[in-house]
Every structure is written in C-alpha cells, then in structure tokens.
Amino acid sequence: MTSARTLDVSDLPPYEISNRAPLWWGQLFMAIIEGCLFCMLLAMYFYARLSVDVWPPPGVPPLKTLMPTLALIPLILSAGGSYIASEGAKKANRRLMLQGLCANIALAAVFLILRFIEWRTFNFSWQSDIHGTFVWSILFLHTFDVIADLLMTAVLIVLLAVGRYGPKQRAGVHVDSVLWYFLVLIWFPLYVAIYWGPHLMRAQ
Amino acid sequence: MSDTATPPYGLTQESAEADRAALARTWANAKGLLGWLSVTTHQAIGRRYIVTAFVFLLLGGIEALMMRIQLAKPENTFLAPARYNQIFTMHGTTMMFLFAVPVMEGMAVYLVPIMVGTRNVAFPRLNNFGYWMYLFGGIFLYVMALTGAAPDAGWFSYVPLAGPQFSTGKGVDTWAQMITFTEISALCVAVEIIVTVLRMRAPGMSLNRLPLYVWSMLIQAFMVVFAMPAVMIASTVMLLNDRTIGTHFVNPWEGGDPLLYQHVFWFFGHPEVYIIFVPALGFISAILEANSRRSIFGYSAVVLSQVATGFIAFGLWVHHMFATGLPQIGEAYFTAASMMIAVTSGVQIFCWLATMWTGRLRMTAAIHFVFGFIFIFVLGGLTGVMLSSVPLDLQSHDTYFVVAHFHYVLIGGALFPLFGAFHHWFSKITGRMIDEALGKLSFWLLFIGFNVTFFPMHILGLNGMTRRIYTYSADLGWGSANLIATAGAFLIALGGIVFIVNALTSMRGPVNAGEDPWDASTLEWAVPSPPPNYNFVYPPVVSSLTPLWTDPALRTVVTGLRTDRREVLVTGVTEAEPQFRYILPGSSIWPFLAAAGIMIGFCGSVFAFSWYFVASVLGGIGFVGWFWPRRPVEVAP
Numbered sequence: 001m002t003s004a005r006t007l008d009v010s011d012l013p014p015y016e017i018s019n020r021a022p023l024w025w026g027q028l029f030m031a032i033i034e035g036c037l038f039c040m041l042l043a044m045y046f047y048a049r050l051s052v053d054v055w056p057p058p059g060v061p062p063l064k065t066l067m068p069t070l071a072l073i074p075l076i077l078s079a080g081g082s083y084i085a086s087e088g089a090k091k092a093n094r095r096l097m098l099q100g101l102c103a104n105i106a107l108a109a110v111f112l113i114l115r116f117i118e119w120r121t122f123n124f125s126w127q128s129d130i131h132g133t134f135v136w137s138i139l140f141l142h143t144f145d146v147i148a149d150l151l152m153t154a155v156l157i158v159l160l161a162v163g164r165y166g167p168k169q170r171a172g173v174h175v176d177s178v179l180w181y182f183l184v185l186i187w188f189p190l191y192v193a194i195y196w197g198p199h200l201m202r203a204q
Numbered sequence: 205m206s207d208t209a210t211p212p213y214g215l216t217q218e219s220a221e222a223d224r225a226a227l228a229r230t231w232a233n234a235k236g237l238l239g240w241l242s243v244t245t246h247q248a249i250g251r252r253y254i255v256t257a258f259v260f261l262l263l264g265g266i267e268a269l270m271m272r273i274q275l276a277k278p279e280n281t282f283l284a285p286a287r288y289n290q291i292f293t294m295h296g297t298t299m300m301f302l303f304a305v306p307v308m309e310g311m312a313v314y315l316v317p318i319m320v321g322t323r324n325v326a327f328p329r330l331n332n333f334g335y336w337m338y339l340f341g342g343i344f345l346y347v348m349a350l351t352g353a354a355p356d357a358g359w360f361s362y363v364p365l366a367g368p369q370f371s372t373g374k375g376v377d378t379w380a381q382m383i384t385f386t387e388i389s390a391l392c393v394a395v396e397i398i399v400t401v402l403r404m405r406a407p408g409m410s411l412n413r414l415p416l417y418v419w420s421m422l423i424q425a426f427m428v429v430f431a432m433p434a435v436m437i438a439s440t441v442m443l444l445n446d447r448t449i450g451t452h453f454v455n456p457w458e459g460g461d462p463l464l465y466q467h468v469f470w471f472f473g474h475p476e477v478y479i480i481f482v483p484a485l486g487f488i489s490a491i492l493e494a495n496s497r498r499s500i501f502g503y504s505a506v507v508l509s510q511v512a513t514g515f516i517a518f519g520l521w522v523h524h525m526f527a528t529g530l531p532q533i534g535e536a537y538f539t540a541a542s543m544m545i546a547v548t549s550g551v552q553i554f555c556w557l558a559t560m561w562t563g564r565l566r567m568t569a570a571i572h573f574v575f576g577f578i579f580i581f582v583l584g585g586l587t588g589v590m591l592s593s594v595p596l597d598l599q600s601h602d603t604y605f606v607v608a609h610f611h612y613v614l615i616g617g618a619l620f621p622l623f624g625a626f627h628h629w630f631s632k633i634t635g636r637m638i639d640e641a642l643g644k645l646s647f648w649l650l651f652i653g654f655n656v657t658f659f660p661m662h663i664l665g666l667n668g669m670t671r672r673i674y675t676y677s678a679d680l681g682w683g684s685a686n687l688i689a690t691a692g693a694f695l696i697a698l699g700g701i702v703f704i705v706n707a708l709t710s711m712r713g714p715v716n717a718g719e720d721p722w723d724a725s726t727l728e729w730a731v732p733s734p735p736p737n738y739n740f741v742y743p744p745v746v747s748s749l750t751p752l753w754t755d756p757a758l759r760t761v762v763t764g765l766r767t768d769r770r771e772v773l774v775t776g777v778t779e780a781e782p783q784f785r786y787i788l789p790g791s792s793i794w795p796f797l798a799a800a801g802i803m804i805g806f807c808g809s810v811f812a813f814s815w816y817f818v819a820s821v822l823g824g825i826g827f828v829g830w831f832w833p834r835r836p837v838e839v840a841p
Contacts, residue, residue: 002210002756003210004212004213004756004760005213006212006213006742006760006761006762006763007745007763007782009762009763009764009765009782009785010764012773012782012783012784012785013784013785013841014766014785014786014840014841015785015786015839016774020784021774021786022326022327022399022404022786025399025403026326026327026330026395026399029394029398029399033391033395033433036433036434037436037437040433041437041441044453044468047464047467048459048460048461048464051459052459057459126449126450127449127450127452128458129459130452130455130460131459133451133452133453133460136451137441137445137451148820155831159833164835165833166833166838167838168839169837172831
C-alpha cells in the first residue's frame with residue numbers, strides 16, 4: 001500500500017471566537033428551536049383570536065400599552081451591552097467584556113422590574129379565559145428564558161471577575177450575546193400581538 | 205487509510221504508532237460507575253441509544269402481542285376493556301417516542317461522525333445529557349404505568365378525551381411529560397448532527413460529496429428542529445397545563461378549542477413519520493451502494509427528493525384531520541400535498557432499482573431487508589395515496605384499513621431498513637460478522653409474519669372494523685381474519701427471537717470483521733471494527749463521493765492535530781475547506797447530574813406546576829457545574 005499524502009493543519013489556530021465557531025452554530029439552532037415555540041404560540045394566539053368576535057373577552061379591558069412600551073427602552077439598550085461584551089470577547093478585552101455584561105444584566109433587570117410592576121395591574125389570570133391563558137403563557141415563557149439567560153450572564157461575570165476564563169469562556173460570552181439578541185428580537189412580535197393586537201383589530 | 209501499518213508520507217512507523225498510543229490515552233474513558241455515567245464518546249452513547257431503543261421495541265412488541273391475543277377470537281376476555289386501552293396507548297407511545305426516533309438518533313450518533321471523517325460529535329456533553337433525558341423519560345413512563353398511572357387515551361391523546369374532565373388520574377400527565385423528556389433528547393441530537401455535519405466534515409467533503417446517509421440525517425435533524433417544538437407545545441403547554449393549573453387551551457367553554465390541539469399535534473405528528481422514515485432512506489442508499497458495488501444512481505435526484513420530502517412533510521398534517529369538518533378548499537390542498545409525497549418517494553425507489561439493475565448485487569441479509577422494504581413500503585404507499593383522497597378517507601377513517609396502512613409504511617419504511625442497517629453495520633459496531641444464514645431466516649420470518657399480520661387488516665378495515673375496540677361480536681364475521689393476523693404476529697415474534705439470538709451469539713464470536721468486510725465506499729469502513737474512541741489516527745481528506753473506492757495512490761490524510769487533547773478540525777460549511785482547530789470537552793459527570801435534576805422536577809410536575817421551579821434550580825446547578833472551567837483555562841497553540 002502506498003503512503004498517503006498529508007495535509008498539515010498544525011498552523012491553523014486552535015480556536016476561533018466568531019460566528020464560525022461550532023458553539024455559535026449550536027446556540028443559533030437552540031435559538032431557532034426556542035423561536036419555533038414562540039411562533040407556534042403566536043399562531044395559536046391568532047387562531048383563538050379569530051374564532052371569537054370580542055377580544056379580549058367581555059369584562060377584560062385591553063392591556064395598557066404604556067408600561068410595556070417604556071420597558072422596551074432598557075431592553076433595546078441591553079442588547080448594546082451584549083454587543084460590547086461580544087466585541088470584547090473577540091478582542092480578548094476583559095474590561096469590555098465585564099462592562100458589556102454588567103450593562104446587559106443591569107438594563108435587563110430594569111426591563112424585568114417594569115414587567116413585574118405591570119403584571120400587578122392585570123385583572124385576569126391564566127385560569128380566567130383563553131385570552132388570559134395565552135397572554136400569561138407567552139409572558140411566562142419569555143420571562144423564563146430571559147431569567148435563564150441572565151443567570152448565564154451572571155455566571156460569566158463571576159468567571160471574568162475572578163479571572164478564571166480562557167477562550168472557551170470568551171466564546172461563551174460571544175454566544176451569550178446571540179441568545180440575548182434573539183430574546184430581544186422575538187419580544188417585538190409577541191409585544192405587538194398581545195398589547196397592540198386587541199387595539200388594532202378592534203378598530204376595524 | 206488511518207492504518208498505522210502504512211504511515212502517511214514523511215512519517216515513520218514509530219511516530220505513527222506513538223500518535224496512535226497518545227490518542228488512545230487522550231480519548232480513553234474513565235473506569236468505574238462514575239466514568240460510565242460521564243462518557244462523552246459518540247460510539248458509547250450511540251450504542252446505549254441503540255440498545256435502550258431495542259429494549260423498548262421488545263416492550264412495545266410484547267404489548268402488540270397482548271392486543272393480538274385479545275383480538276384473536278370474538279368476545280375474548282384476555283384483557284379487560286380498560287387494560288386494553290392502556291396497552292394500545294403504551295404500544296403506540298413506546299414505538300413512536302421510545303423506539304423509532306431514539307433508535308434513528310442512536311444510529312446517527314454512532315455513524316455520522318465517522319462517516320464525515322471526524323472524531324466525535326460537535327457537542328459531546330450535550331450528547332450524554334440527551335441520552336439520559338431519553339432514558340429517564342422511558343423509565344418514568346413505565347414506572348408510572350406499572351404503578352397504576354398508565355396513559356389510556358391513545359398515542360396522540362386527543363382532547364377532550366385526554367382532558368381533565370374525562371381522563372382522571374395521572375396517566376395522561378405522565379404521557380405528556382414523557383414527551384418532553386424524549387423531545388429534549390431528540391433536539392439535542394438534532395443540533396449536534398447539524399453542527400457536526402455542517403462544520404466538522406473531512407477537508408474536501410463538499411456538500412456534493414456528502415454520503416447519502418449523512419444527507420438523510422442532516423435533513424432529518426432539520427425536521428426535528430422545526431417539528432419537535434410543536435409537540436412540546438401540544439403535550440406540555442396545552443394538555444398538561446390544562447390538566448394541572450387550569451389553563452383553557454383546549455377548553456371550548458372558555459374559548460379554547462380541542463381542534464387546535466389536533467392541529468398543533470399533527471404539525472409535529474406528520475413530520476414525525478418522516479423523521480423516522482428519512483434516516484431509513486439513508487440506510488437503504490448505504491446498504492445498496494455497498495452491496496451493488498456501484499455508486500447510487502441519480503445522487504442529486506435522491507438528495508433533492510429527500511429535501512423535498514422534508515419540506516412537503518410540513519404541509520400534510522391536515523390529512524390526519526379530514527374527518528373533522530374543515531373547509532373543503534383546505535382539504536383539497538392537503539390531498540394534493542399528500543399525493544406529492546408519492547412523487548418524491550417514487551423518484552428514490554426508481555433510483556435504487558436502477559442502482560440494483562446496473563450494479564453487481566450481492567444478496568446479503570441486509571439486502572434481503574432492502575427488498576422487504578421496497579415490497580412493503582410500496583404497498584403502504586399505495587394505500588397512502590388512496591387515503592389522501594378525502595371521500596375514501598372519510599369512509600375508512602379510524603378503521604383497521606388505516607392501521608394496516610401505517611404499519612406498512614412504518615414497519616416497511618423504517619423497521620425493515622433499520623434491521624438491514626443492523627446487519628450491515630453490525631460488523632463495524634461489534635467487530636464481528638453477524639450470521640448471514642440466521643439473518644436471512646429472521647428476514648423471511650419477519651417478512652411473511654408481517655404480511656400475514658397486517659394484510660388482513662386492510663380487509664377488516666374495509667369491512668368496518670374500527671381501531672381501538674377491545675373486542676367484537678361473532679356475527680360480524682371478523683373472526684377468521686383476526687385469527688390469521690394474530691398467527692402472523694406470533695410469526696413476527698419468532699422472527700424477532702431469531703434476530704435477537706443471532707445478534708447475541710454473533711456478539712460472542714471472535715473479532716473477525718476487519719475494517720471493510722463489504723468493500724464499501726464510505727469512511728466508516730476505513731477505521732478498525734469496532735472503531736477506537738478517536739476514530740481516525742489521521743483523519744482523511746476526501747476527494748470524491750466514494751472515498752474508499754478512490755485510487756489509494758491519490759489518498760491524503762490530515763496531520764498536525766494534537767494528540768494530547770481531544771482536537772478536531774473545523775471546516776467550511778459548503779466546501780469543507782480547513783478553517784481552524786477545535787478542542788472537544790472530555791468526560792464529565794455534570795450532564796448526568798443536570799439530567800437527573802431536571803428529571804426530578806419533571807416527574808414532580810405531573811402533580812404540581814411548582815415542580816418546574818425545582819427542575820429549573822436543579823438543572824441550573826447542573827448546567828453551571830457543566831460549564832465551570834477546569835484549569836488550565838488557557839489554550840496552548
């Protein structure tokens with residue numbers, strides 16, 4: 001048998017922190033899976049909406065739009081924190097990563113606090129009717145995901161603060177931003193549907 | 205290719221041997237129970253998936269035999285009516301969720317990394333986590349069933365029957381949460397397979413050189429990603445929450461809609477059938493290519509047909525709901541889409557026939573199963589075209605005609621190819637040749653038994669016998685056909701016993717298979733049987749669709765990957781050009797602990813929603829442990 005020719009790859013870098021990293025691809029598909037859950041909930045929401053004439057059901061006032069709209073401001077800004085952190089991760093800049101992640105977590109916390117304050121004004125529960133079931137399901141799932149991502153961000157902040165990090169953890173910072181962009185972006189259609197939908201569709 | 209006996213150009217025999225020894229050390233699994241629970245090598249996890257799935261196949265098979273005994277004669281009293289409901293629910297649930305999908309995932313976890321020329325899947329710890337989620341889900345279902353909480357509303361748990369009003373007890377809740385376990389597992393594997401195939405192929409293995417089996421798994425993985433979330437919405441969000449915390453998704457009195465449950469379930473449920481069937485198409489291509497000793501006729505046509513199948517599969521779900529009174533225009537659309545599947549399937553069948561015709565066919569046991577597939581699947585496909593027409597479907601809906609149809613497409617379309625694959629790759633996975641004569645005997649028993657069991661069901665269905673009845677009266681005249689079907693079921697059982705005996709006795713024989721007993725073309729036949737944990741000492745570079753049939757003088761291998769850590773090569777998505785190296789994580793107990801923590805919470809969640817918080821906290825602790833960096837954290841080039 002003849003000897004095989006060789007392709008020497010020892011000159012290639014041992015890792016890369018970019019959108020070509022396998023971890024980034026894994027995170028992308030995890031976001032797609034989560035996105036499918038939200039899209040299905042949204043489709044079901046409209047299915048339920050279109051099968052009745054009055055929405056929300058009689059006795060339930062349409063949701064107020066002021067508070068959730070105000071809450072969008074810290075939410076959008078928090079994505080900027082994620083961006084700064086992921087740029088810091090690519091450049092191996094610890095200060096940028098820490099600043100970005102802390103800004104991300106602080107602004108996201110403001111968003112969550114505004115959301116929790118708003119919830120206290122709801123006069124219906126998931127047991128009230130189908131409208132309540134959908135609104136609470138969408139809000140619960142999105143809030144759950146947001147809190148899970150923030151915990152992941154907190155763990156990364158601890159690792160960076162104590163200096164226990166290498167390229168793998170920097171890649172973690174980078175893909176953490178992917179998940180956060182997803183959670184910010186997916187909120188827009190959900191927000192429009194549950195807060196503005198009843199107003200817009202009533203006007204017709 | 206990776207054989208160190210002929211070291212690559214420029215390397216001495218000694219240095220090649222040293223590389224092999226270093227890789228064996230680096231990729232060794234830890235000993236003991238802790239090591240066993242922490243394994244992250246894809247061969248071990250793939251084997252576990254396959255063995256576990258076959259145990260569930262056995263359980264599902266026993267349940268099927270119990271149903272056939274009950275139906276063997278009119279007004280039989282072998283099973284009480286309530287018990288019969290539980291048995292058919294457990295049979296369908298086991299076969300779909302605990303056998304068919306996991307076994308396909310397991311085969312892929314084992315084969316795909318080797319076939320694309322890399323050393324492991326992209327996310328080895330996620331792989332371990334996914335397996336435990338699957339196993340825990342299966343054990344959870346059976347423990348609950350045996351302690352009196354067996355689900356009994358059918359494998360798709362239609363509401364209102366499965367709703368809080370009509371299904372008391374914890375059976376349906378258990379069913380719903382078992383789905384969550386197995387879907388998480390399937391989604392983990394799907395993401396691994398997609399990233400492994402798109403990012404970790406051997407240099408030179410551009411997408412148009414991807415083996416057909418890998419194509420089929422790539423398509424299946426994408427289907428899993430888009431279909432499985434729907435069933436989690438149906439079972440976990442709609443059904444379970446309606447039952448445990450009083451939401452109103454399927455409660456018509458508060459604006460919910462039972463029909464919506466059917467829509468969401470079948471939006472998953474129909475692609476599910478193809479999630480099981482598409483990998484089987486890949487098996488057929490691989491077995492046929494090796495045994496007809498030519499590359500598959502019409503490679504591009506087969507790939508495009510499978511991609512088209514993947515897309516069309518998402519536009520068929522309403523044909524399960526023709527009897528629900530949907531608008532006629534919708535029904536017409538879904539009839540057309542359902543018939544379209546016959547085109548994409550037909551293209552592939554003809555490509556395979558052309559391959560056999562123009563090749564030099566070797567009649568191995570695996571090829572017998574391929575012929576069985578073609579015969580049975582084509583018959584199932586014909587009844588499928590019949591059922592896609594609304595007037596005929598309305599007449600035969602929920603009758604044994606449908607039961608016959610889906611057993612023809614599922615057993616013919618997935619189980620026969622799987623058994624063929626088992627005989628084909630047995631030598632690779634165990635290092636031993638399986639007994640061909642016993643393999644052919646088991647084929648004939650299964651083939652004859654299958655047709656004797658399920659063919660009469662067509663006639664029973666047309667004569668009006670409905671699904672899921674626990675008995676029937678003698679004057680209906682269904683007795684003899686049912687008795688024949690029951691006799692056939694025992695023939696299938698006999699075939700199954702021969703198959704098991706063959707596998708077990710062949711496994712005790714000497715390691716004699718060699719690298720490539722079939723003279724096959726794909727990369728898994730370039731590594732020793734069974735493959736070492738690192739698969740390749742020097743991963744291959746690929747220059748054609750059939751790398752092992754390429755002139756050995758033109759072969760190239762990758763050198764320069766470090767042997768003292770688990771390093772693989774990341775390559776481009778379409779052309780597979782080398783981009784950078786990538787270090788895979790080693791063994792860890794944390795994926796098991798995370799799965800165990802989530803299991804505790806999920807099991808509790810059938811009793812109270814608050815257990816989800818237990819799952820979140822315990823799972824969260826598990827994930828933090830999983831990601832916590834071991835020193836040294838820096839990477840030396």
